[in-house]
Amino acid sequence: MTLADSPPPAAKTETTSVDVLIIGSGISGSSLSFNLHKHHPQLKTLTTEARSVVGGNVISRKENGYVWEEGPNTFQPSEQIMRLAVDVGLKDDLVLADSTLPRFVYWDDKLFALPLGPQDIPTFRLLSLPGAIRAGLGALGFVLPAPRGEETVKQFITRHLGSEVFEKMIDPFVSGVYAGDPSKLAMQSAFKKIFALTKLGGTQGILEGGIIRIGQKKREREQNPPDEDLPTWKGGALGSFKDGLAMLPNAIQRQLGDKIKLQWRLVDVERAENGMYKAVFETPEGTRDITTKAIAMTTPAGATVRALKNLAPGISALEKVYYPPVWSVSLAYPKSEFKEPLRGFGNLIPRKLGIRTLGTIWSSVLFPGRAPEDMELLLSYIGGARDVGIKELSEEEVVKAVDGDVKRILLKDGSQVEPVVVGVRRWERAIPQYNLGHEGVLNDALKAMEDCEGIFLGGNFVHGVAFGDCVSWGAEYAPRIADYVSVQTGTLLNKS
Secondary structure (H helix, E strand, O other): OOHHHOOOOOOOOEEEEEEEEEEOOOHHHHHHHHHHHHHOOOOOEEEEEOOOOOOOOOOEEEEOOEEEEOOOOOEOOOHHHHHHHHHOOOHHHEEEOOOOOOEEEEEOOEEEEOOOOHHHHHHOOOOOHHHHHHHHHHHOOOOOOOOOOOOEHHHHHHHHHOHHHHHHHHHHHHHHHHOOOOOOEEHHHHOHHHHHHOOOOOOOOHHHHHHHHHHHHHHHHHHOOOOOOOOOOOOOOOEEEOOOOOHHHHHHHHHHHHHEEEOOEEEEEEEOHHHOEEEEEEEOOEEEEEEEEEEEEOOOHHHHHHHHOOOOHHHHHHHHOOOOOEEEEEEEEEHHHEOOOOOOOEEEOOHHHOOOEEEEEEHHHHOOOOOOOOEEEEEEEEEOOOOHHHHHOOHHHHHHHHHHHHHHHOEOOOOOOOOEEEEEEEEOOOOOOOEOOHHHHHHHHHHHOOOOOOEEEOOHHHHOOOHHHHHHHHHHHHHHHHHHHHHHHHHHHHHO
């Protein structure tokens, strides 16, 4: 064989060393990346993303006069979100919805506005008189003792507020937040803040706990006044950005530049020398090895298992985390076709009614400017844990189903108008379900990782599904990870 016939030499795998490796550029990963970049600039960080864009499930679109979301749709303002928005240069792009916009529940062919406060309760007609009395007594603490072990959301709410409140108000709310099954969701895991209210007072009543918590928050604000440089907001407000939620991860990407790598698929994680780890990636440029002192996993549960199973086989416990299928469907209709002018957040739909759509957000009412002047833009979600067959439908069938529900609930009787199909997306694995046993699953996974010091588990299946939960996790874990790296660096220096 001549030299010319010799096979080409094998491509050399490029190796890079960093202090912190962040897997995933969704909101959790992006928030963590930026907080490390801003507050711990001495650390060398790298964030990798398997997809071609940052943001994870946050996908915002702008076209033909419409701005719409295909994943998460809003956030509840918090100091951490506002701080991050200001720090990445989005202060002038923040948009806050009118906090007085009510949420509606569809029942008995009518829309009922949910109370915004105690002043609205006397005129609230969704509940029957016995149902309202039962809810009031329960809120005051007249409840049966809690059972042993975990309670489902359905059990907890029925015990505290009665079956009518559950059926007409909480069941549709759970569908809107989790696309979940309240007879399976664990109250303590899925709605920790509400569950905690019953532990604050002596009556177990949600009302007493709520009053105590209001006092606690007031004292917390007095001890730690809000940053005057941050935008202010009213309680109950919802937020976004001028061109959608994706503006936040996109702004973070611009700030971090080449510290974020796209289309890097994590293949494996293994141990390296001196307590470090080696992560192997397939990239557009070939195989890349990254050695690192710390790793933050912010991927979905299944992807986390695939990456770490060789290092910690017990991490396979996370395979029990369930993600149901959901479609997001944005349709627009002429304002003249609605029964009444829209003014509100949107409408939720109790599952008992047999209507397939989970709920509809009135996007162009929440944030004016998201549709042409003569149109209303509606974002509906359909599917979820109690309608898994939705994943078998075609896009045309899903649009037809949502359009039929919108016509029944919001449009004039007999309306035959064709909707403008603005955006449709199928999420085969949408929102992680915090079902009974979820805390046990997380504990089993963490136990399996006990010997993997320096690997931190994040992602919305760990710390909460809300946009704000993901932002907060990044802010809270940045100093923890930085402290770990500092100790690890000192150990390595002492060895040298």
